[in-house]
Amino acid sequence: MSYGHVLHLSLFGESHGPAIGCVLDAPPPGFTLDLEALRRHMARRAPGQAGPWSTTRKEADAFEILSGFYQGKTTGTPLAAVIRNTNTRSQDYANLARLPRPGHADLTGRIRYKGANDPNGGGHFSGRITAPLTFAGGIALQLLAAHGIDIHARIVEIGGIADPSAPSPLSGLPDLSGKPFPVIDDEAGQRMIAAIEEARRTLNSRGGIIEVCATGLPAGIGSPFFDRVESRLGEMFFSLNAVRGVEFGDGFAAARARGSENNDPPVPAPDGALEHVGRISNHAGGVEGGITTGLPLIARLAFKPTPSISSEQTSVDLETNQSAPLVVRGRHDPCIVVRAVPVVESAMAFALLDLLLEHGWLLPESF
């Protein structure tokens, strides 16, 4: 239940427990953290945002760093942080012990943990656990950016409405972190927001697709088979709640192309260096044979619609084993895709930092 080969991440906590948090073991020593930037990064994920997409549960998601941080810098020893839960309404979940929500972990979690896990607010299955992941990834983002590696994500599609824009094969995605609704094409964004509003009004929910892109990666990172870049990122991305699909480069569309269309022919390096040989196109999304090419690394993640919807559904009363109607209470996002954008950036950053550290690329000496 932890992630990473040389940079380990442990996540803990339940949605309605005393606190959630993480241990990073361990970022390189001597790196100056910008705590204010970290708070801004986490605010992009925090609940209670102004848009129609967000739950009304308000949590400041204020973190306290307990260790591994001294005089403004990472120490190189395990960095632990906690985020207190402050706004819980467990009574909303009173009926879920008997009536599991469709599409949720209420039932599978109960089987998995022999009924001993905390069901309130989804417990450890809650999307709230992505807050410490966003914290950890926020640190990774700062470390990577200090070395010229930038990661940006955007909403590609919500409720079947697509932003027609495409990432640049060579320069990737722009930084949209300043936008409350991070799309490239704002007109498409408006139609997505309308779809979310319609879902909220009809007590329903919507899913969507996020695209994420890393630029500035060196060529030559990754290994054959189980440590391919896609393998390591796939493990991470599929850990995120509600993700049902992951693709790299042209992804599923590549399955429909011819080899002559899908290959990215090399072009000479500007400086003659082997590792700077380029490509005409980037159908591969920055990775060939599981190893980075140096071009933008591009992935897309499909998020299902929030399973917690307020319209009446059918469940099974687990005490009687009879079908029974269910109306989900609690405060839920009609579309989690918007708040998931910084989570996806964080997830990618953490996975890439781990890979880079494993390659000895970001040595302590670098700082």
Add this chain to the structure above:
Amino acid sequence: MSYGHVLHLSLFGESHGPAIGCVLDAPPPGFTLDLEALRRHMARRAPGQAGPWSTTRKEADAFEILSGFYQGKTTGTPLAAVIRNTNTRSQDYANLARLPRPGHADLTGRIRYKGANDPNGGGHFSGRITAPLTFAGGIALQLLAAHGIDIHARIVEIGGIADPSAPSPLSGLPDLSGKPFPVIDDEAGQRMIAAIEEARRTLNSRGGIIEVCATGLPAGIGSPFFDRVESRLGEMFFSLNAVRGVEFGDGFAAARARGSENNDPPVPAPDGALEHVGRISNHAGGVEGGITTGLPLIARLAFKPTPSISSEQTSVDLETNQSAPLVVRGRHDPCIVVRAVPVVESAMAFALLDLLLEHGWLLPESF
């Protein structure tokens, strides 16, 4: 570069080296292996098949078990096997040291390994390394089948031509291992074969999509976050050469559905047991909150078209850093999707067996 939490898999070998092989550390003791069935399973992947999709390189892929196997049974100690390479033509690769093939690991691998890796036949990057994976997964398939868990895969789509059939929400996919071209709808299959023949004729290649399904899994397997079923399978599936996308259940289509459409409402258990509570539908593909529901576990994998095509392409001469034409020699599949079907079954089997063993479900006592 190994896989597994309690059942470890190490793969080794180069396409044109003395041998390829694997170490499984370790299957439960006392399980009787059906070596003949294992050979038949591996023959489905082996090169030199009759169809137009296959390379003309002929390899029997005969395995020798070196350890962990005694008196017809697994011993519980590491099981090692080797497959000798017998039909290599390294001269076909003489020019690739200077002229990397587009879409291949020729260039990225050379950067990764400082030019020290064996380039012949793709070396350790070769799809040939899936032979020992198929061996290991073939053992896992036998172990799972002995406990009522069956895994079958099929070709869903090649070259944009789709088999319109869908898996049953409750009983999954039929066993197509007896078909040389494993589709449900043979008429669609004929059109796919024609597309492959056209690709071969035009010195081009084709990709496609494979669907894989496990039935008989108990509910309650998996864990939140990094050990979600999708995370563990995603890590494995993205290790396979040429895979560009992975999705579970409705996958990317789920991103376009409403919550009310995508949720799978529970239905009472036939026997009243919590772990046998069913679902009306299976949009989730057998996993909720990262944990199995007991319904068929369904995934789809997108394979890109083979990058090694025989029509002229553009590359860069690495000695001069100038663009240069490239004609790929060597023997290559115009479409690897057909031979990849048993590889995907094997990959899923190994990953699921590891998960089940980690849960203590398949104890040595079971045998």
Add this chain to the structure above:
Amino acid sequence: MSYGHVLHLSLFGESHGPAIGCVLDAPPPGFTLDLEALRRHMARRAPGQAGPWSTTRKEADAFEILSGFYQGKTTGTPLAAVIRNTNTRSQDYANLARLPRPGHADLTGRIRYKGANDPNGGGHFSGRITAPLTFAGGIALQLLAAHGIDIHARIVEIGGIADPSAPSPLSGLPDLSGKPFPVIDDEAGQRMIAAIEEARRTLNSRGGIIEVCATGLPAGIGSPFFDRVESRLGEMFFSLNAVRGVEFGDGFAAARARGSENNDPPVPAPDGALEHVGRISNHAGGVEGGITTGLPLIARLAFKPTPSISSEQTSVDLETNQSAPLVVRGRHDPCIVVRAVPVVESAMAFALLDLLLEHGWLLPESF
């Protein structure tokens, strides 16, 4: 920097930071924790005890469980706990940045972490980090005891003064946890205490040897090579501050015996069951071929004398690279062996619980 194959332990914190703590990922679900017993267990390690062996720093070592614990039971999801640091005097460490203490990690840690680690109170190198290890091991002790496995440790020797008592080959060590100074022979204990008092008086320190014993273990736990019982326990025991040697059974004395003297001939099982076949003697200390025999598992750990002594020593002024006198301030134990006894029990318990869980022995079903 984490431990465990299926039960993972992450430790974090610095001696003078806001808090220390741990994440256990994860104990089996549904186990009722006796928090009062856990507090008593931790009090045996806590600083500020009445005896002459203890530092005068007083810390209640009160833990707060943040997750993984619900309605008095483990949930099966990660269990995190923090212990706030309350009594720190960092000014005592002001000179150590320039003048590293002999025998301490002041200098090696500074090199390791490029000077970025927190030096106060030893930072993450402090023996104080054994508090969360004792917490985690205390949970393991309760889980094991609920299944008939008991672990007890004792002081064998301090300052060269040995307790002449030996553990019983068949029933191991008595429970001495009620004794402030846990020796079998109290007369020898008095002489050890006198040696510690002399060390304190002369501004010096003393080391010693702890013996630890687990009874009730099933036969057949462990695996050849890197998962031998001794390998897994050795990794754990050598993690404890100040441990310089570890031995199992007759240990170094076995190197002087003949085969005929050191072998433990089997004796028939009382009930005829293979796994209950006994041994005449227990020179092996409960493990043959890396695998438990079912007899008491016995290890001994050698602790060096506390390096922080108050008499004047020689160091090097790191700013001038000149030899310089050093007088260590701060509050230090003249002998850490006494407080280390529950730490050693905890360490063994955690390592054995991890091994047992890996073998599927303590399944969730057991609870």
Add this chain to the structure above:
Amino acid sequence: MSYGHVLHLSLFGESHGPAIGCVLDAPPPGFTLDLEALRRHMARRAPGQAGPWSTTRKEADAFEILSGFYQGKTTGTPLAAVIRNTNTRSQDYANLARLPRPGHADLTGRIRYKGANDPNGGGHFSGRITAPLTFAGGIALQLLAAHGIDIHARIVEIGGIADPSAPSPLSGLPDLSGKPFPVIDDEAGQRMIAAIEEARRTLNSRGGIIEVCATGLPAGIGSPFFDRVESRLGEMFFSLNAVRGVEFGDGFAAARARGSENNDPPVPAPDGALEHVGRISNHAGGVEGGITTGLPLIARLAFKPTPSISSEQTSVDLETNQSAPLVVRGRHDPCIVVRAVPVVESAMAFALLDLLLEHGWLLPESF
């Protein structure tokens, strides 16, 4: 059952099976292996040596490298090697299925593996499995030596007869690999040989102590707690058959010293560099706080006497559960300590190389 954090070692094979071997995943690319030196290194461990200490089983222990080695150099991809078993006499082990040998894994292994493991020659528990470990460690020794790190071991004691020589605090141990009986004091060596001869004559066996020392290590390698140098080496050393105790520096003797005696006061660096600050003495054996000091890293390992002795012993007939006399047949070493010397060097080399690679110290760039 594998070892290593970034450099993984898998061992496989049974004493009387087709072959034993290993996979190293993976040494840095581009390193030229001296195969002749590797064969000489392995010959020091191979059975059938001229001395009275060795079994009469003759095995050339010829290795075949199957992968990861190209044009005389490591490729950076997994390096696999096999050693065929050629001289097996399984009939010697016919009675052991019923009559387990005292002190051996015959009984514990049978319980562990439900009777499915190969018992012949000890199967996977055989000391013969140290041959592929010696191969892997031999590669590590060459890699380390190329960077100025040398590892030498010696016999300190056999049958209670000690070599009175001590390693130099600053320069460690001399290279004794050219001596068939690697002691410093040959006169003591003669008495040890006489003790072995006496053991052989009386159908008995002898144990002993090996000291191993690494010089040239940089300061600053290792991490607090579970990745302390002692933890990593302890895990490795306790994996070796027959090891009952491990100590570092003064080890158990340190437990009897005062702090003022055991501390190693720093001395100024010859060149003023922090990482070259020295120590007056080396009681710590080259490691403080779990991290290397740069002084010789010194460990001692206690080996028990070979349990397989030819004089009559008592066992239990497992079919009748009655005591029964046992005379062990087969070919066994009356003292394995001599042949274990290169194994210990190899074990230390592998563990240290893994640690160094994890620190990014030996980067591929170095080659």
